[in-house]
Amino acid sequence: MLTMITTCRLNDVDPKAWLADVLARIADLPTSRLRELLPWEWKLLHEAGKSANQQAA
Numbered sequence: 001m002l003t004m005i006t007t008c009r010l011n012d013v014d015p016k017a018w019l020a021d022v023l024a025r026i027a028d029l030p031t032s033r034l035r036e037l038l039p040w041e042w043k044l045l046h047e048a049g050k051s052a053n054q055q056a057a
Contacts, residue, residue: 004019004039007039008039011039011040011043012043013039013040013042013043018039018042021042022037022042025037
């Protein structure tokens with residue numbers, strides 16, 4: 001657990017938000033897309049989603 005939290009912090013990711021999202025999504029995510037749940041990939045996807053939402057508003 002400490003390794004995951006430290007990895008999140010090193011990648012400027014909120015560990016609580018990351019873990020909550022990962023636990024909610026991991027059961028339904030195909031194995032081929034598990035890479036998306038790595039903290040650095042997760043951050044990129046969420047930043048892209050926020051940017052798209054801001055442009056749509």
